[in-house]
Amino acid sequence: MPVSLEPDGDIPELNSRHNGVFLTECTFTEEYVKEQMQKLKPGKSPGLDGINPHVLNRCAEEMAKPLYIIYRKSLEEGKLPDDWKSARVVPVYKKGSKKAPEDITGMLDEGGGVDIIYLDYSKAFDSVPHQRLLSKLRAYGVDSKVLKWIHEFLIGRKQKVAVGKLGSEKIPHDSEEKDLGVLITEDGKASKQCAAATNKAMAKLRIIKRSFKYFNKESFSLLYKTYIRPHLEYCVQAWCPNYRKDIDMIEKVQRRATKLIPSLRSKEYTQRLKELKLYSLEWxxxxxxxxxxxxxxxxxxxxxxxxxxxxxxxxxxxxxxxxxxxxxxxxxxxxxxxxxxxxxxxxxxxxxxxxxxxxxxxxxxxxxxxxxxxxxxx
Structure with a gap:
């Protein structure tokens, strides 16, 4: 979706307002780049490049110089990579209570259906007339390399609305959607989410099994509770399995995991849980x-x-x-x-x-x- 809408007609020339003071050069240092990286908040979401701010913050000392060179070259040549001109807009809930399900659940009780629709309105975003902005900057004395760089920054920009990992160009009508990491299906059943959670947990279990040659009760407990069980219990109040096949599928992960300890491998599942001071996932x-x-x-x-x-x-x-x-x-x-x-x-x-x-x-x-x-x- 383009970001600039230019009104019809010629752009009027503005009278000079710079009073003889011009901005033709933008100066910054490698140290400044490092300081800005160290100010990044680790808890923020990553950008389109997928690099977490926490990584940039911790690696500021090593990355400041190459980034400084890239920024300086961009400013000198007045050119920007296409990735720098793309933006992802994430909708933020602003009004009312998100935690009031009485209307939705009431409709379900009455036998009705509930649809979730994602819409993309260009009017929901500010539109800046770029040529007029550049003309005003020129009138205020912004010129030469700086104005060229700003011009390049403004033209050809794109933005899209992001819903999960999907963007507004390709959001389909589908029978399922991932919301906050949970698969929501049109029939309201949790089977697909159960399978997804099980697959993630099993993948972690295989990695741990390959990485460690021996497990005792203490090391197993730490690894299992940290890396495997959270996948089986994340937001589970929203997708708790109700079919026996799904319940057994999830429990199977813990059954298999507890067999990693040689001394417990031949014992019954309930006995393994007792010795490890664990409970069944269903409980x-x-x-x-x-x-x-x-x-x-x-x-x-x-x-x-x-x-x-x-x-x-x-x-x-x-x-x-x-x-x-x-x-x-x-x-x-x-x-x-x-x-x-x-x-x-x-x-x-x-x-x-x-x-x-x-x-x-x-x-x-x-x-x-x-x-x-x-x-x-x-």
Whole structure:
């Protein structure tokens, strides 16, 4: 998408406003380049080149000189690589609550559908008349190499809207899309995300297996919890598997990983977990659901409670913080909707003992869950 829109008609010449002062040269040093690189914030996203600012920041000492030479040559010749003229625009949510799913979930409850549409409007971006800008710069005394470089910088520029790894030139209507690293499919099922997470975890497992010849319990625990399990639990509240084949596929990663320890290889899976002080991934997902529910109900997630849950005011037995589980209409969306986080966790939460639910702090709640026999079939 071009960035400059020039109105029809000749561009008027502006009266000189430089008062005899001209800017014909732009001076900077290698040290200045290094200082600017060291000011880069490591937490920022990489540009179109894919180089993380953290790398540039840490390598400023080594990279300052070659970059200085490139910048100086660009300024002297008044030329820029095409990559320097490309920009990626990432939409930023500005108004309202992104965490209010009641409208969407309500439509699903009624048997309706929800579409996600990505639009690209050129009017959403500022358009600068470049020739008029150059004319004004000339009137203010910007001339010679500097003006030539600015002219080259402005012409032929392109920008596109980025949604995930796709740009606005090629965003298709598709049956699936990746949002914040999670595959969203039009049928709302998690099977493809389960397969993607499993593949990533298995790839890491193979790398670790090739890189280390021997594992003891301590080294395995560190490597597994750091490099493998996070792939199986990232944002899992949004895509928790509900089909047995998907549950078993994910669990298979941990089953295979725990066999890396020679002394445990011949033992049953449950025994391997016990000796490694691990839990099944299915149990950890339920635990994660309950911890997230505790945080929401206690105002620790920045999510309004009423957008996710409704308190059950008519409970007769159990603890006083029970949640109401809405009745779902039978239809195409029933199975999918019943597995949504805000629905699937209700029975588990309501069945918790009162001393667990009434914990004051998250760490206390976690400790109490660890000593509770959670019913996986609720």
């Amino acid at each position: 950890r997902r339920l635990r994660g659901d309950l911890i997230e529910t505790f945080k929401i109900l206690n105002g620790q997630e920045g999510i309004q409670e009423q957008t996710m849950f409704t308190r059950d005011e008519n409970h007769l037995r159990g603890h006083s913080d029970k949640l109401f589980k809405p009745a779902l209409k039978k239809g195409l969306n029933l199975n999918c909707r019943s597995k949504f986080f805000s629905i699937r966790v209700v029975n588990h939460w309501n069945s918790l003992p009162g001393n667990v639910v009434m914990a004051k702090y998250v760490h206390e709640f976690k400790n109490n869950i660890g000593s509770t026999n959670l019913d996986m079939g609720s």
